[in-house]
Amino acid sequence: MKMRNPPVNSLSLEFLTELLISLEKLESDKAFHAIILTSDCPGIFSAGLDLMEMCGRDPTHYAEYWKAVQELWLRFYLSHLVVISAINGVNAAGGCLLALSCDYRVLADNPKYAMGLNETLLGIIAPFWFKDTLVNTVGHRTAERALQLGLLFPPAEALQVGMVDKVVPEDQVLSAARSELAQWLAIPGHARQLTKSLMRKPTADRLLKERDADIQNFVRFISRDAIQKALRVYLEKLKQKKT
Numbered sequence: 001m002k003m004r005n006p007p008v009n010s011l012s013l014e015f016l017t018e019l020l021i022s023l024e025k026l027e028s029d030k031a032f033h034a035i036i037l038t039s040d041c042p043g044i045f046s047a048g049l050d051l052m053e054m055c056g057r058d059p060t061h062y063a064e065y066w067k068a069v070q071e072l073w074l075r076f077y078l079s080h081l082v083v084i085s086a087i088n089g090v091n092a093a094g095g096c097l098l099a100l101s102c103d104y105r106v107l108a109d110n111p112k113y114a115m116g117l118n119e120t121l122l123g124i125i126a127p128f129w130f131k132d133t134l135v136n137t138v139g140h141r142t143a144e145r146a147l148q149l150g151l152l153f154p155p156a157e158a159l160q161v162g163m164v165d166k167v168v169p170e171d172q173v174l175s176a177a178r179s180e181l182a183q184w185l186a187i188p189g190h191a192r193q194l195t196k197s198l199m200r201k202p203t204a205d206r207l208l209k210e211r212d213a214d215i216q217n218f219v220r221f222i223s224r225d226a227i228q229k230a231l232r233v234y235l236e237k238l239k240q241k242k243t
């Protein structure tokens, strides 16, 4: 699955919906057993959630958007397919969440390709299920530091803290993902799937039990004047970077 939403693969409502539909199609076709998730945007895996979806819109839109974000995470996190990410670019916040929801992560060895949950740098916070997904991957202490400081880890550090499983030269990221896949596909599918569910269901259930409350919290939080101002300032900084 090659993500293509130029220029930065931001996860707009439309793009989230496209990803969801693609995933559902692959999951419902018995011929498919695995996905390699990668990017078609040079140097960028994903810039995360689309800030334009969270800025200057009305509460109904925020609620619709957040429901789609939840849905995509739940579907990827619990997918019965083997999902491996071949991370071939910078990967921020919501994009990092998507990669963390995969079964295995290969990252291209380029110092520009940092990844992490950098929400605090924008003046926002990573929701509890983003946090849980990171804790499940790198452990509590590393997650606590990474989340508070909004750290984006370059490849060597991402490997060292366990945020990714392998770092390879840029031109080998897809072939490394394919080689890894062979090992996962050699395991009897039902045993692997049940084990995945055993490991992940408690985390997903936390959100499933509080889904509506989580949407309401998001809408309240993102609608605050101070948060809207912080997002506008951040977007402005991104634009000014060019001048």
Ligand SMILES: CCCCCCCCCCCC/C=C/CC(=O)SCCNC(=O)CCNC(=O)[C@H](O)C(C)(C)COP(=O)(O)OP(=O)(O)OC[C@H]1O[C@@H](n2cnc3c(N)ncnc32)[C@H](O)[C@@H]1OP(=O)(O)O
Binding pocket: 007, 008, 010, 044, 046, 047, 048, 049, 050, 051, 052, 090, 092, 093, 094, 095, 118, 119, 122, 124, 125, 126, 127, 217, 218, 221, 222, 235, 238, 239, 241, 242
């Ligand atoms: C007590 C209260 C409890 C409450 C609980 C509720 C909690 C809810 C909290 C809310 C949580 C919300 C979670 C959000 C997670 C996210 O994913 S936020 C997004 C974070 N992403 C980023 O910080 C990345 C930002 N982008 C970049 O750093 C760079 O763009 C890049 C490194 C990815 C690429 O750089 P470069 O190649 O130089 O391109 P640019 O010129 O920067 O960008 C091109 C173009 O794209 C626009 N853009 C970039 N990122 C985004 C984005 N995420 N969304 C929308 N648009 C984006 C950028 O502005 C440029 O636009 P123009 O060409 O200038 O128009």
